[in-house]
Amino acid sequence: MPSRTGSHSPAGTGKSLPERGLLLLMVLVLLEGSVLPLGAASSPDISHQKNVDNHKVEHEKNYTKKAFPVLDLDYHHIQTPFEISLWVLLASVMKLGFHMIPRLPGIVPESCLLITVGLLVGGLIKLAGEKVPPVLDSQLFFLCLLPPIILDAGYFLPIRPFMENLGTILMFAVVGTLWNAFFIGGLLYAVCQIQPANPSELHQLEILPCLLFGSIISAVDPVAVLAVFEEIHINELLHILVFGESLLNDAVTVVLYHLFEEYSAAGTVTVLDGFLGIISFLVVSLGGILVGAIYGILTAFTSRFTSHTRVIEPLFVFVYSYMAYLSAEMFHLSGIMALIACGAVMRPYVEANISHKSHTTIKYFLKMWSSVSETLIFIFLGVATVDGPHHWNWTFVTVTVILCLVSRVIGVVGLTCVINKFRIVKLTTKDQFIVAYGGMRGAIAFSLGFLLKKEQFPMREMFLTAIITVIFFTVFVQGMTIKPLVELLAVKKKQEAKRSINEEIHTQFLDHLLTGIEDICGHYGHHHWKDKLNRFNKKYVKKCLIAGERSKEPQLIAFYHKMEMKQAIDLVESGGGVNLPSAVPSTVSMQNIQPKKPPPAKPVEKALPKMTKGREEEIRQILRSNLQKTRQRLRSYNRHTLVADPYEDGFSELLIKKQKMIELEKKIQHMNNYLTVPAAPPDSPTMCRARLASGRGTDFKPAQQQRGNKISPDPQAYSSKPAADRVPTIQVDLASPQSPDSVNLMDEFRRADQQEEDQGLMMKPPSGQSGPNRPREEDRGREQQKMTRCLSDPGPSADEEEEDEPFLP
């Protein structure tokens, strides 16, 4: 099979010494990875042998009765799932091994390495004399491997940049792909027809198969693009342009593919056919979006009612999306567009409805599935390369690769000329280069080529070889060089920093401002229509699709809650404020920005006695007993609800422990303050939140014990509180609202505090103050209960805002 070695040449030729070293490393990785599956595979053999021996012995003893098989072997029974598991295991171990080798991930993209692994595995299978399984079979690819990747992309699609650049993306996806298909197909045909003196097999190639080949090879592949672009961290604009194009060109590819496949059988094309093709394109793309949107809305609507069965929430998202994909494929609509639409439509509503844990589950499941799929696809691509019947034709392959590059460059440059006329942020030459260079081809093209029938297209094998060559060229050559090129050209990178609250405020402010200015100009531009759509969404759609109070929550508040939530979790995970991940330790706290109050008298406070050890112990006792009670009450196991048993997972446990400690410290400290001085009002939840939002300066210092009775403003007097107060405030308790009297009690307590301050100094005997504090301990218990629940159920709560009230000047 001479063609096989030929197909390897793009990867194999011209290898320098360091690259050889790399190859060696890859082999090592492979060995490391294959030991496991091989070991697993070999074990049944051993048992089989033993079994056979057993049989023999038994057989000699009893001739009439067949012994009961103590150990039996039936590999065929489990063969298919077992082999699937082995492949998945291989893929996962490869991924693992790849990231364990130092420095390698920086040089070679993962996709290259995975293809190499696939090549080696395929080679091994072939050497072992086995028949290579048809791994990259189109059914498997389109129905199992592709959907997770696309759903992941669609669900986490950055809507805003996508919509802002939709025109450009569509231009590249539709016009660009059409141009590529016809340019490559046409010129390829022309090249095949030259050399009349030397008639070759290429002369038999007709124009329609050429165009079909062009349409297969011209589409940029989302899987390959994602694999490469996620590693180079390019700026958001370029990322969304290339990635968006790769998603939206699916409709064009589907239509062109079916069109040319149909016509090449008939052999002729009429104008009517072309016209039908255009209509078919509209139907395929818009139909796909419609199917996706319908399923997306269905998902959102279903998730409205899942508050009692949180465990199956994520399943709805996956199943509905898959149904959307399958339904679209059923009618030969664009399944990819359906998935994208489905994911993008459902996301805002589903996220408002489901619990925090479910959201995390969805995120992780999608990431897991898509990364396994991606790994498998690349490995299978390698295996299929070894396996496939190849037909290497130098002219055809070389011309294809060159034409692919040329048409991409011409297409991008030409289209940007037109697009830049309409864009505010113009695409620079560098941007154009990256967009052109980032046009990776991938497994979709291969699978489409694989689908072709041998009888209808005698050149199928040559097509497949050329497709694989192009894929290898883009993945290896372009994929490996794009990173250094990005560095060399100093293309703007992605900003890693997450959005700040100020930026969010101003994004919204700007939206309203621009809408307002458009209204004043009397010009109905896109801000005007966006505003209309938002209002419609808020008024009707959200009410139908989002359960309860959250539907009324404005975006800004939702953002704020989310941020708060995230920071709270970070804080707890990092150790209750002891070690904050933030780099700069800031000493700025809420009191630095609050308008100043008249300074309270300091000297008096110093004379006051500190809390005795006995009191401290007493408080500890109260806390302990109350906490235990709450624990007992909560311990009820329910398989269907994650919410009711917060103690089940270690995180809540940790949280409770931490909370307990902090709580205690805080309590003592608070009492100290209270007993000794009419101090400045204690941190209101708002302050803590504000502090929390800053994410800094919450160091927990033991020193505050001694300095606790110092009057504020002293940041340390507050420093222990945020961690304690913060947690109850961030959460939302949908299941059991805090009893109203407890809130009142707290408020009164605080109000008393404030009044005291207003009245100046009012010393009270320490013993008298323990009264109002005691009931508060119970609140704490309840709040803790709330807090643990909140972690599975974020959302706004009514009482949360109430608590803010008395403290704001």
Next chain:
Amino acid sequence: YDTFMTVSCHSYVDTSISLEQIENLHKRFQRLSDNEETISRKHLDSIPSLDNNPIKKQIIEAFFDKRNQHQDEVGSCEEIGFEQFLMVMSHFRPPSLKTTEEEKEAMRKEKLRFLFNMHDTGNDGTITLVEYRKVVEELLSKSGDIGQEAAKAIADAAMLEVASTNVPHMDPDDFYEGITFEHFEQILKGLEMETRMYIRFLDVETPTLRCGKSTS
């Protein structure tokens, strides 16, 4: 009318608003002012589509703010003529391909200044906490009861963020007066104002210009 147009065009050569756009805007201006020479708050107040805008008050106020007129005056005026109207509008022009980096920077500063002035109602060069709270409150004003309390919390958080990014080390007794323009620039660095704060209507090369004409 003609002389008026030439005068105003003359003074806006540098703001890259084309003659055609000025004509469009002038037509709109006349419609808003009922063919008067000047426009007052109540004219803008009566634009029906503005009713749903949560920051309507601030937008209208910005038109009458003398700081936005490229003069060194402060305070607000009762009425503005077309020239001032155009001056405010010029803050919303987009950058073109020919805009150099320095020009972009200047543009960005100018746009940020406009936003800053909208927030700084006290005219004292800083956005105080009270002023910032007001801004957020306005933003949330359409969302009913929860708006007020949440607005306070959000404004506090935002203010704290500004304070901690710009002055990381503060003594407990220090007081952060409010956001100065430099700090304001710093916190909105990531927003790329020059490419976001624009109106298509004012874009020279767009065909949507016609829309403006037909609706005005």
